[in-house]
Amino acid sequence: MDKERYHRQLIIPEFGEAGQAKLTNAKALIVGVGGLGSPVAFYLAAAGIGTIGLLDKDIIDVSNLQRQILHSTSRLGTAKVKSGEQVLKDLNPEINIITYEIQLDDKNIRQIIEGFDIVIAAVDNLETRYLLNRVCIKMGIALVEGGVFNWDGTVHTIIKGQGPCYNCLYPEVKTTPRVPGVIGPIVGLVGSFQAMEVIKFVLGKGELLTDRMLLIDGFNSAVTEIKVKINDQCPVCSNKN
Numbered sequence: 001m002d003k004e005r006y007h008r009q010l011i012i013p014e015f016g017e018a019g020q021a022k023l024t025n026a027k028a029l030i031v032g033v034g035g036l037g038s039p040v041a042f043y044l045a046a047a048g049i050g051t052i053g054l055l056d057k058d059i060i061d062v063s064n065l066q067r068q069i070l071h072s073t074s075r076l077g078t079a080k081v082k083s084g085e086q087v088l089k090d091l092n093p094e095i096n097i098i099t100y101e102i103q104l105d106d107k108n109i110r111q112i113i114e115g116f117d118i119v120i121a122a123v124d125n126l127e128t129r130y131l132l133n134r135v136c137i138k139m140g141i142a143l144v145e146g147g148v149f150n151w152d153g154t155v156h157t158i159i160k161g162q163g164p165c166y167n168c169l170y171p172e173v174k175t176t177p178r179v180p181g182v183i184g185p186i187v188g189l190v191g192s193f194q195a196m197e198v199i200k201f202v203l204g205k206g207e208l209l210t211d212r213m214l215l216i217d218g219f220n221s222a223v224t225e226i227k228v229k230i231n232d233q234c235p236v237c238s239n240k241n
């Protein structure tokens, strides 16, 4: 381990070399290598999370660059996972990057997420959120949710038994996909909170957002939280099912 690289986190009381070793052994999968996935990937790679999976089927489009800070104009047309891999390996050659240039679906999800300790939902569609929630609950894998809309963002961590799942909070409904507006820094804020959740989860220290949800109001510069509760009738996480 490169102690000099991690010096500023090694001297944090809750961290130390034992904490760094936990990060080195951790495996985190980032689903969506866009606006939210960019800061998550940067911070997890820089912190030394030993194995990072990047999953995204898209290539870089010029309209992504207003907020997807992992990518750049010189790599327009490149697969986002390849662009991400290049940047992260350059940032921290000590870590492993696994890339999945595919669309996550019912058939491939189990095989992909098996072996990861934690999954970060950094996606822009409800279908993938519900799919990740269902399968992570079933497989007992922690899931860090993040969402953005215009100036607003939310963060919530889902661990079975410790708080509600995505379906408890938003019962599954069919909706027509829409493209939300988004100001660049809000994905930076939400993604940074998501990365923080991952680091705390791996360390086993600090308070996770499992029974509360963080609400970030960028327009008024206000961060608040609401308590969230398990739905006993939830078809996904309730033990009755």
Ligand SMILES: [Zn+2]
Binding pocket: 164, 165, 166, 167, 168, 169, 231, 234, 235, 236, 237, 238
């Ligand atoms: Zn539930």
